[in-house]
Amino acid sequence: MSFADRITRLPLPIDPARGRDAADLFSDLPPRLRELIAGAAGSSPYLADLIRKEAAWLPSGLDRDDVVADETQGLETLAPADLDIALRRAKRRVALLAALADLGGVWPLERVTGALSDLADRAVDLALRAHVAAEARRGKLPPTDADAGGIFALAMGKGGAGELNYSSDIDLIVLFDETAYAEADQMEARAALIRATRKMAATLSDVTAHGYVFRTDLRLRPDAAVTPVCISAAAALAYYEAEGRTWERAAFIKARAAAGDIAAGQRFLRELRPFIWRKHLDFAAIQDAHDMRLRIRDHKGLGGRLEIAGHNMKLGRGGIREIEFFTQTRQLIAGGRDPDLRTRGTAPGLRALAAKGWVPGEVAEELIAHYREHRDIEHRIQMVNDAQTHSLPRDPQALAGIAALMGEADPEAWCARLKTRLERVHALTEDFFAPCEAAAAMPDLSEESQAIVARWQDYPALRSDRARQIFRRIEPQLLARMAEAGHPAEALARFDSFLAGLPAGVQVFSLFEANPQLIELIVDICGTAPGLAAYLARHPSVLEAVLGGSFFAPWPGAAGLRSELDQALAATLRGPQGGYERALDAARRWAHEWQFRIGVHHLRGLIDADEAGGQYADLADACVAALAPVTAADFALRHGPPPGRGAVVLGMGSLGARVLNAGSDLDLIVIYDAAGAEGSDGPRPLGARPYYARLTQALITALSAPTAEGRLYEVDMRLRPSGRQGPVATSIQSFENYQRTEAWTWEHLALTRARVVAGLGPDAEDLGHEVEALRLSVLRQAGPAARVMPDLAEMRARLFAAKRPDGRWEAKTGPGRLQDIDLLAQSCALRAGDPARATLAQLRAGQRAGLLTPEAAARLASIWRGFWRLHASGRLLTERALDMEALGRGGQKFLLRETGAGDLAALGAQLDTEIREAEGLIDGLLAPAPAAS
DSSP states (O other): OOTGGGOOOOOOOSSHHHHHHHHGGGTTSOHHHHHHHHHHHHHOHHHHHHHHHTTTTHHHHTTOSOHHHHHHTTGGGOOHHHHHHHHHHHHHHHHHHHHHHHHTTSSOHHHHHHHHHHHHHHHHHHHHHHHHHHHHHTTOSOOOOSGGGGEEEEEOHHHHTTOOOTTOOEEEEEEEOGGGSOGGGHHHHHHHHHHHHHHHHHHHHOOBTTBOSOOEEOTTSTTTTTSOSEEEHHHHHHHHHHHOOHHHHHHHTSOEEEEESHHHHHHHHHHHHHHHSOSSOOTHHHHHHHHHHHHHHHHHTOOSOOOSTTOBTTTSTTSHHHHHHHHHHHHHHHTTTOGGGOOSSHHHHHHHHHHTTSSOHHHHHHHHHHHHHHHHHHHHHHHHHTOOOOBOOSSHHHHHHHHHHTTOSOHHHHHHHHHHHHHHHHHHHHHHHOTTOSOOOOOOOOHHHHHHHHGGGGSGGGOSHHHHHHHHHHHHHHHHHHHHSSSHHHHHHHHHHHHHHOSOOHHHHHHHHHOTHHHHHHHHHHHHOHHHHHHHHHOGGGGGGGGSSOTTSOOOHHHHHHHHHHHHHHHHHHSTTOSHHHHHHHHHHHHHHHHHHHHHHHHTTSSOHHHHHHHHHHHHHHHHHHHHHHHHHHHHHHHOSOSTTEEEEEEEHHHHHTOOOTTOOEEEEEEEEOTTOOBOOSSSOOBHHHHHHHHHHHHHHHHHOOBTTBOOOOEEOTTSTTGGGSOSEEEHHHHHHHHHHTOOHHHHHHHTTOEEEEEESTTHHHHHHHHHHHHHHHHHHHTTOTTHHHHHHHHHHHHHHHSOOOSTTOOSSSTTSHHHHHHHHHHHHHHHTOOOOSHHHHHHHHHHTTSSOHHHHHHHHHHHHHHHHHHHHHHHHOSSOOOHHHHHHHHHHHHHHHHTOSSHHHHHHHHHHHHHHHHHHHHHHHSOOOOOO
């Protein structure tokens, strides 16, 4: 289809005579096209002038597929003086075609802004290269192999997003890659590139007899008041890392390497990602953006009543900037965790946010429609006289001219519709930026509660003015929710503990303000689970996981977790700010979020204690399995790859049995096979034994050392051969010899729970199969020994003498409790030579082998389940021994729900009865058989 065939709308000429004069220049063109030219020229003196100047070119230019490429072809060879004229001619033609295509509806908004942005990119690139080449010809630029002398221009703002408006200036940051030059040449290169940058800006900005190309603004560069127009990439990175502000982060959402050494520009933006995209959900950016909006309004005097005459379509109430801020601020909040949100364009950004649930889909589409309409009006304002303005005229006749360019014959009706749209945009965006501007009334508080609230101002989380400002807005809602809780005094006391342990408050308080549903969750946790509240105080960033969209999705399983963590670690290691230490931090952040998710799901009854135990085990498996190869790779950089076949990590105890709780540590042992190799081959080689000992220590550190993101797990290696005195890593030959000739019965009992959870080295999988076969062989050899049951009886006696039950509600330690049933179950697996690891499976193995009657096996299994629910649920609530009074009614209610008891008295009676019953059953099984008469 021709240009004329694609016309879908027509502007109206305010000055019909001027419009006819323009149309009469093209008597051979189709009538509808001439009508478009008449409407454009009749309402825009600027377009009328362009039509006259380019009358010879226009008929052939209308159907150009890529007018920018056509009009700038071959300009690379021009000297700067000739380039000045050629670029101005290209600007006239692109501007004229874009205006007619826009007014006639031939091009959509994206193509109009895209053509203007493409011309800007091409013009900057041509001018920059021309002046860099001139500096080189003068001998002022040291030699380099870098493209364009290593200089590059970043298109910022609308230019970076490909959204330039009709009479836009272009915002550029010009930098150079200092590594393109020898250190001794860098100052000379800097001076030459500064001169080239100034001349480039003049080439584009100066108004000559031929017009201008683009007004060029270089003030977005770092510390523009004191820095030259071109600085090194290293200096820019240092500035942003040390002093960068939220508005600069927002600006870089749209940044794009547009001219010069594009590869160097793209490297710079990759290195800048951690500054732009924060690892945590950044709700504090909302306040920064809101403050910026208010400052702009105050500075421009745009905060008054909304009137269409004189209204600023960019910065005014309900204008373009409000939609852009709305989009960019949400991108800043979540883009650090979700790369899909890092789009440059406003409409694509809104749609990406809607797809991820950050903006309701209907709100996103409504804002996009308003944004497109606003941009159309902005273009028509600027088309009138090619003025860099965004304000509608105050004069009624001039305002009617803007309506006419929009094809509207009734200016008053058009203004009324526009006012409605502006008010709607303001309402949608203001609710996001200032949802709590009007402070809610404080609820009535008891004297005791008032005393608690009064001391909050002295806590570290509230030490900054900004934190106090945000907290004042959310405090009434927090206290009101606590007053509505089942046990408000307990909830307030627990929240007080949470707040006291919080190291800083701005991010968390901003999170609560932007997401009131989190206030309900924190009140629920504080009213029920002090242990989980304490965990939150140590790791407040885990609250972000609730907002991530997958918090309530189905459990991914061990394989899904491992894959996700592998990807997170790989992304961290290859990132510009990556490295092994950063990977350990990433693993901790990731695991803390999943641990919090399990705890919340358990607390809210979405899973029970049995499911929680399996999920905690899946998570631990994924952490050990993912960190083991990362640790081995880092260790190998210094000492070479693992000698021989490598090593495997065995999960012992609760990890091996896959029954972890919220407070579990990890029992591990490491077995290696050097396969005859004497040592490693690396920069600092080690013998096989010290190699695996130090690699094991490195893995323990990776799992247990506190970093900036906290601790992952406590690790216990006392179950290795010879306990604390034995080496931390054991060769498979030594392990087999020890287990077959030296191990005590308790070590064989522990072996019934051993499970390979990770590998280190090339043949770790095969080694793991071999270790598992060895485990079963040892159990079948040792199980029939007559000493197993006497040794078990003796071990029970020593255990119970050394550690008595920890309080009235102890379900784990002591006769007839979890540990006692676990030991009996392990003896069943040992004596039966059965591979089962979990307690319930081992009891069934004992029944199959005739070691337990079906009745005894079933009863012990039932009692174990009840004790596990009490113990695992209690560990979620508190890190200490269960104290029902200290837990309060919220925690008591949770425990009663989990155990199925009607009240505490019933729970206590059931616990006492089942302890005695289990103890009696186990004592009977361990009693020596009567001597034959």
